[in-house]
Amino acid sequence: MGKVKKSKTHRIKRNIVVATNDSDGEEELIVDSKENAVQTVLDQLQSANVEEKYCGLQTLANLIENPDNVEEVITREVAKVAAPLLIDPASAVRNAAAGALRNVSAVKLEVCDALMEQDIMTPLTCYYHEHAAEWTPAKDSQSKDENSDTYIQCTNLLLNLCESSELAIKYVGQSKILDILPRYLQLSEFGNDIVIATLQCLLVIVEDNPVAVEKIKSNSESQLESLINLEGSNPDALLIKTLAAGVIINMCGGNLSALPVDVINQVFAILANSLSVDHRLACNQLSSTVPLADVSGKVKALKGNEAKVLENQIKAVVQMLDAQQSAIEIIANICSCDDGDEVENDDSSDSELDEEICKNDDETMLSEDKLPPLVMEALMSLDIFAKVWARTELPPQNVMMILKEYEGSQLVFKKLHSVQTRALLCINNMLSTLPINGLGGVNGVYKIWIDAGKLTFKQNAENLNLLESATAVMRAALDKIKLKENGNVNECNLFNNMALSDIEMMLTGIKECQSPEIRSNLIRMIGILALLLVNNLTEVTSNVICTITEFILEQAHKENDVWVLAEAIDTLVDLYSEDETDILAVKVKLIDKLSILAPILKNKARQQRRLPKEYKVLVSTATSNLPRFIKYKKARLSNFYENRRTNGCLVIRMTSPQ
Structure with missing residues (x-):
């Protein structure tokens, strides 16, 4: 009866780039309130004096390092005043404006929405037209080129805005930016850092964007080809090749079959090479050169050549982690198997949707059949799954603490956690896409479930991104085992001894x-676990199933989010659709309790209509299927009671769940 809800795959978007303030000689500004500090910034930004404007931008950059100040900065529309300075005649002011605004955009996606409302795209577009269309870096500059840094900061700002806003993508398509960016892919002329920033931005802009794809194809095809053929295995080369490979994949609109065979093989070889670098070893080596704090907690700063060597080592590790994260995101998106033909779920088509979502799963194509054979072969032959899984493991705790305590290596610490989370989301997608035999069989997937459980229940609960991705893996792993031979996994005896304490x-x-x-x-995961136990009903497993059932019912009554309530109900419908569960349904009084939940679900669905499409589908599925399931199961249980009376009131005794 119940529709088995497949574990979700995730299209992975790039993280917003987190900026750091590299300026020297910063002074701490002491003010009596953030309101006064913001007003001071506004006054300085509107000054005609170059030094005043520069000082105001530096103060803005310092202010937003404290998250408590961000709301005030947005409310007072500081960005609306600061953005025009992106095209200020003074290069130092342009550079400071680009850095400060990039830092603001890096806070969170919602801030990018506010920046768009404050018309940041107009001056940003003007910057590209006026200052980037024909600029080339100074060849004889012995110090860091200010204009190069301004371009990198502006391009990362553009990336963050395009990641957050479809309107920003539209601005880019209507401007000459897509004609300007390709010129910055010339490695010999612009250098690694500028090419990397450009590729990172293009990777976001061309995804699902036919207008951008056509422009980049006509302007950049040869440059991209030369970049994926770049020689060398140092971190910056790996990052450039990985990003270029990602842009090529995005340019084919997800239709990898459209690419030549040799390009597909080359792209996957690049991804595999990026993921083959031992990130834990690199971080261990870095931690041995990072200065440690003394007994008073102070760190003696390195100077001269030692400082430069450490700076380069940190940069190399950051680039290596960026390459690995990019490779993971590309693989995750390849394995997301988005079809683009999902049923739209507006209120006018509920009956049509209900008909669609209740179709038998046997009529749909398996996820693992959706990838082109050549892509599947590349994933399997290059052992991509194992390489991604290795990225879920962090360096030892002492190494992590050293990296976190030293200011210069804190970005490495953050990126390690980001790579771990992205790797788990990628594993979630790969579990649904790859055949189980390519994942080590049922026992291999079971080990993944165990290891993801260790991350879920032993990590710091404050890391919600990690917990969400780890629980998604647990859910997908059990779902994979369940789908193996219709869930008949008795031969591996994995769950036969599952007890309540477990x-x-x-x-x-x-x-x-x-x-x-x-x-x-977690609700879906324990429901799948219970479903697996149905294959081997004993007194112990029956008690576990009943405990899980009563727990899910209790949680459903407490749940405020309608889509989580729908998930809980859908889980129970899946579990008790099995005929073997009739005796358990009687024991937990399932039909009576679901009958109470049915109007609650319906009312919450009316109240919470504004949901993402995948949640709307889930709620419609549960709302439609629940009454049918109650009717179906009630008829079966009536027969069950009749059979008990006919057979002399045979009673199957079970210990009550504790």
């Missing part, structure tokens, strides 16, 4: 979880 930690985790996404993953 799931107590999971149930506690759901009770204490404040994130609806994580709650949803």
Whole structure:
């Protein structure tokens, strides 16, 4: 009866680039309130004096390092005043404006939306037209070229805005920016840093953007080809080749079959090479050169050549981690198997949607059949899954602490966590896409479930991104095992000895979880676990199933988010659609309790209509299927009671769940 909801795959967007302030000689500004500080910044930005404007931009950059100040900066529309300075006649002011605004855009996606409302795209577009269309870096500059840095900062600002806003993408398409960016792919003329920033921006802009694809194809095809053929395996070369490969993939609109065979093989070889670098070893080596704090907690700063060597080493590790994260994101998107033909879910087509979502799963194509054979072969032959999984493991705790405590290496610490989270999301997608035999069989997938569980229940609960991605892997792993021979996994005896004590930690985790996404993953996961136990009903496994059922029912009554409530109900419908569960349904009084939840679900669905499309589909599925399931199961249980009476009231005794 119940529709088995497949584990979600995720299209992975790039993280917003986090900027750091590289300026020297910063002075701490002491003010009596953030309101006064922001007013001071506004006054300085509107001054005719170059030094005043520069000082105001530096103060703005310092202000937003404290998250408490960001809301005031946005509310007072500081960006609206600062953005025109991107085209200021003074190059130092342009550079400071680009750095400060990039830092603002790096805070969170919602801030980018506010920047768009404050018309940041107009001066940013003008910057490219007026200062980047014909500029080339100074050949004889012995110090860091200010204009080069301004271009990099502006391009990362553009990336962040395009990542957040479809309107920003539209601005780019209507301007000459797409004609300007390709010129910055000339490695010999502009150098690694500028080419990397340009590729990172193009990777976002060309995704699902036919207008951008056509322009970049006509302007950049030869440059991209030369970049993926770049020689060398040093971190910056790996990053450039990985990003160029990602742009090529995005330019084919996800239709990898449209690429020549040799290009596909080359692209996957690049991704595999980027992921083959031992990130833990590189970070271990870095930690041995990072200066440690003394007993008073102070770090003696390195000077001269030692400082330069450490700076270059940190940059190399950051580039290596960026290359690995980019490779992971590209693979995750390849394995997301987006079809583009999902059913639209507006209120006028509910009956049509209900008909669609209740189709038998046998009529749909398996996820692992959707990838082109050549792509599947590349993923398997290059052992991509194992390489991505290795990125879920962080360096030892002492190494992580050293990297976190030293200011210069804190970005490495952050990127390690970002790579770990992205790797888990990629694993989630690959679990649904690759055949189980390519994942080590049922036992291999079971080990993934165990290892993801260790991350879920032993990590710091404050890292919600990690918890969400790890629980998604747990859910996908069990779903993969369930789908293996229709869930008949008795031969591996993985779950036969599952006891109540084994799931107590999971149930506690759901009770204490404040994130609806994580709650949803865990509820679905324990439901799949219960479904696997149905194949081997004993007194112990029956008690586990009943405990899980009563827990999910209890959570459903407490749930405020309608889509999580729908997930819980859909989970129970899947579980009790099995005929073997009739005796358990009687024991937990399932039909009576679901009958109480049905109007609650319906009312919440009416109240919470504004949901993302995938959540709307889930809610419509549960709302439509629940009454049918109740009717179906009620008829079966009536027969069950009749059979008990006919057979002399045979009672199957089970110990009550604790």
